[in-house]
Amino acid sequence: MASSRDTQDRAFGNSPEKAVVGTRYEMTLELPTGEKDKILVDEERDLADRVIDRHHQRVLLSNGGSVDYQCLPVEQDMVIKAETMSGKRLIIAMIALEGEYSMIQPEDGAEFVFSPMQGYLFVHNGLSTTFKLPGGQNVQSLGLSLAVDVFERYFDNDVPEALQPLLCTNTDDIRSVRFSVTSTMRDTLLQNLNIDAAQSLQQIKMEGIGLLYLALIEQTLRARGEDQGMVLRCADVDNAQHAYQLLQSNLREPPSLADLAQRFSTTEKRLNQAFRELYNDTVFEVLRCLRLEKAKTLLESTDMAIKEVAWEVGYNHSTNFSTAFNQKYGVTPAEFAKQARPVVVRLLKNA
Known part of the structure; x- marks a missing residue:
């Protein structure tokens, strides 16, 4: 494995031997159906080289979907390109429990900022999606990915009005849904993630966190809509x-x-x-x-x-x-x- 300095030199095209576009690593994530997601970071290296010290935990929910929890130090600006090899349409809920990053929506180029105060639910149609991570920070990210039919089943096929834009079949009308991350939501999720569970209980723990996460989002959006009709901008x-x-x-x-x-x-x-x-x-x-x-x-x-x-x-x-x-x-x-x-x-x- 190359030294940290060598990696940085190659990432910025400073290597005396060969200038490359950037650093690359990849991870393959398997869906319950056996389909796989591939995530590419920059250009010229792969995950086996362990370019950064990254913790990634994924569990598959018994009713379909997955929960992803990642911790990574971002010493320098980083770009992550996410591609779904299967092209499967997913509804994803994502927040940054620590740090900040942004996502460029491939359909229209809109940029969304994820932070400990703000998260988004969005539709991923398998197109290449870019995430930008500013350097000089630690990032903790929690994501919940569900197929549309599974998403609807979790709400007993009665999806709250605030989440209805995610179900639109016309891709031109699909809108991301922003939700505020309250201190209660953030603290609750972090406390549950920090529970020291035995290996045999990790699956149950992460499944519970995923469903709790969805319930907290729904509660936040419902409270926002019920508060004297005031919709925050x-x-x-x-x-x-x-x-x-x-x-x-x-x-x-x-x-x-x-x-x-x-x-x-x-x-x-x-x-x-x-x-x-x-x-x-x-x-x-x-x-x-x-x-x-x-x-x-x-x-x-x-x-x-x-x-x-x-x-x-x-x-x-x-x-x-x-x-x-x-x-x-x-x-x-x-x-x-x-x-x-x-x-x-x-x-x-x-x-």
Whole structure:
């Protein structure tokens, strides 16, 4: 196997011996029918060379379909080309539990971004599909692939209205369905994936995750449709994500809900609803959690006094801070700091 540096040189055409287009590896995935999917990455190498240290787990569902879980470090920009050798029409649900990547839809060139906050259900008709993975990140991806008839059977042939566009037989009318990945959905899936099951139970574990995944997506889409008839737009999701980042970087003096709504040219109601869908709570409650999580980190990693920590995260009165911290974590800040801080820090502070 070539060294990492040699691989990078060849990937970018820098090899003194021979310039090639890029790095290639492939994996063959078998469907329940015996048909196989082949995934190609770039151009000139195959999976046997282990170009990257990648973990891929696939299980076949007993009623048809498959669940795919992948973890891979992406040190440099990567392009994955996925082709179905059988050409079988599949409905795929995909999210990035960690990291971010995008998919170029072959039918119209539309680009969809998968992230820990946003996933998609889409139809794969066997055409070559391109995925772009930016470098400098770790990616965890979870995918569920189902034939159309199997997909319908999982919903007792009563597919929710939000998912009906996936069933259109006219390829010109097929639309991907975006769904928000709530913190509850993401945490639930990660907790189940991290269960240390015996080898003999791995099949059952992954089957359960696949069906739980589909149920969580359906629940999220149903909740979105039932919430006072308000349908969130892509702009609403973008606004919420930017507002979240703004709150995260201004815990001491955060903008108010009204200020955020004005800044992003939206309404307070829409912004609050987008926060509920993305982060499972209102803007105010999300800010409160961000403050307390930051405070917890400061109490663990510094020797700051309780009053200093409270002020740093936006509490002007340490009493209010202690009450909020105790409600969330079950201990006071002082008790938590005493347990969490290294002995050497406490000794230095008391010296």
